[in-house]
Amino acid sequence: MIQVESLSKSFTLHNQGAAVIPVMRDAELTVKPGECVALTGASGAGKSTLMRMIYGNYLSDSGRIWIGGTDVVTARPHDILALRREVMGYVSQFLRVVPRVSTLDVVAEPLTTLGQEVEAAQARARELLTRLNIPERLWTLSPTTFSGGEQQRVNIARGFAHDYPVLLLDEPTASLDATNRDVVMSLIEEAKMRGVAILGIFHDEDARTRLCDREIDVTRFTPVAG
Amino acid sequence: MIPLLSVNGIEKRYGARIGCKDVNFDLYEGEVMGIVGESGSGKSTLLNCLAGHLAPDHGEVLFATRHDGMRNTLTMSEPERRMLARTDWAFVHQNPRDGLRMGVSAGGNVGERLMSIGARHYGQIRQTAGEWLDRVEIAEDRMDDRPSSFSGGMQQRLQIARNLVTAPRLIFMDEPTGGLDVSVQARLLDLLRGLVRQMGLSAIIVTHDLAVVRLLADRLMVMKGGHVVESGLTDQVLDDPQHAYTQLLVSSVLQV
Incomplete structure (x- = not known):
């Protein structure tokens, strides 16, 4: 349901001496329906960046991001809007x-x-x-x-x-008390049972053990300096 | 899917100076497009070209008419274009005085647009006008007052009611929240957002306020010196700006 192929990205800071900062190289991952996969790696390793690229919030330099039959990397804004409406939900840490x-x-x-x-x-x-x-x-x-x-x-x-077939979860259990953390984990489990493909960042180890089928350390997608 | 509006190669020059150049985009039904840029960037020139207030030197503006398919609005006859402006299109000016008849009552301002498309039953016109004043949160007992006795925010809401009463499909807005207090702006934005969603309207909003586009627009175009320097999904352009000018614009916003 989610398939990422040789995905790369760098940021160019035009107003800071046109510094180019590579942040991701050749990222690969697959999440099948009914699967929950955790992104791991130290803070700054690029977990949120990868999630944002999949959601179309950040652009990618090269590679492919398949959500169902749509490639987010090359899709027009109009198609990404439709994807976000119908197929792909995103829960971030902050409510806007x-x-x-x-x-x-x-x-x-x-x-x-x-x-x-x-x-x-x-x-x-x-x-x-x-x-x-x-x-x-x-x-x-x-x-x-x-x-x-x-x-x-x-x-x-x-x-x-909405019952999205794809869910991206950026620390959904952070800053919650035990009772509510349990409710959220149940919601995620029920989504898995329905066959939702879930990619998440979970700092809470209990949540990872209970929910996730696999872990992917994004550090291996981090470009080597120099 | 056929776009509601298709803009191809629009260019407008003021003598040797470029107003706007090489503007291309498609707008689909229910989509809101924001156009940002500093003053003099050509965003208002572009909006006026699209809305038929200015004649561009090059390019075409195709609109999906209800009965006649895609029509180039720049080459249609003046009566046809006027009919479009009264029915399927609406234009909200930055200054409500440009969009309202200041000497006519609030109810009259709304009713007038209904009458221009053929409504004749006084009771019904008055009732519809009353409903619309209510939707834009103007008390019904102000219906017979003139807009000159209204506050700036109320005048702007009245202008919106006057424009939306005929259920247009495309609305052009030129700095709709410019010149209003911040608290009044929030109310107007929330109101606009609700109306756009409920009515499935498409809109093109020109503003220099990034918070306004973040809230209202699905897609964003950034203009500088008459050119579109960047475009894309609103959150993508604001969170991962590619062009030097957009990066400067985004990083210049003061955090509250």
Whole structure:
């Protein structure tokens, strides 16, 4: 479902003496449906960079990223938007929200964007917010003022609202208490059972042991200096 | 899939000076495209060329009309273009005074656009106008007041209601939040975003504010000196800018 082939990237900092910083060379990985694969490696090794390249948030210099039948590296913006709507979900550590939009609508939005009825989308949002222990009195408020852990859970609820065949998870269990970490892991397990291909960064070793079928150390994709 | 708008090789010169040059893009239904760049970069010139306010020297602007397939809006007759501007297109000016009739009541400003496409039943026009004032969060008891008695933010919301009442398919916006207080901006942006999503509108938004495009636009074009120097998905252009100018632009934003 996710197939990365000889993927390379460097950043060119035009305003800092046109410094070229190679960050990834010949990255290869495959994630099959129903599989959960963890990216590992020290901070700065390029785990998030690789995730962002797969999501189309960062450009790639060369190589291929196959999501189903679409190559993210060469796809037009229009096709990547469709891919993100229907196929590929991404849960990052940080929630980026519009001021004044209620939590319920933030979570339901991926479904309404796909054309689902507002009622059904909100019912799904309620279900997820309940599971993730977000008190009902907060649902009508914008998550902008929520605590870090609450925002993260809203973010997770949003990421799981639509049943994406591909999920990218950037530290989904960070800054959560034990109860909620367990809820999130159950959500991920259920997604695996449905046949979702999951690629994730998990700093929490328990989460890796419980969820992941394989680990890929991205250090081996790090270009050697000089 | 057929694009709603297809822009090919647009060029506009002011004498020897380049207004904009070699602009090409396709816009699909429901997509919002942002155009950013500093003042003088050609973004407003481009918007005015696309919307038919300025005649470009080269290029074509193809629009998927409801009944007649793809038509070049630059070569269609003036009455046809005016009809398009009243029905399927809308234009939100930076200064609401340019887009509103200041001497006509708020309800009249909204109703007028309905009448221009043939609505005649006074009661219905008034009712629709009332509904739209409500959608843009203007109290219904202000319906008979003139926009000159409104605040800047209210005037801008009224301009949006006037433009959207005929359910256009493409809306051009020139710095829609320029000149408004930050808190008023947030309200307007949220409102615009909701309307665009609910109505499945396509939009082209010119702004110099990167936060505005991050919030509203799916795709982004960066202009400098009349040229498009970079384009792509909004988050990609802002998070992994490739061109020196875009990198400068992104790194110059003050963090709050």
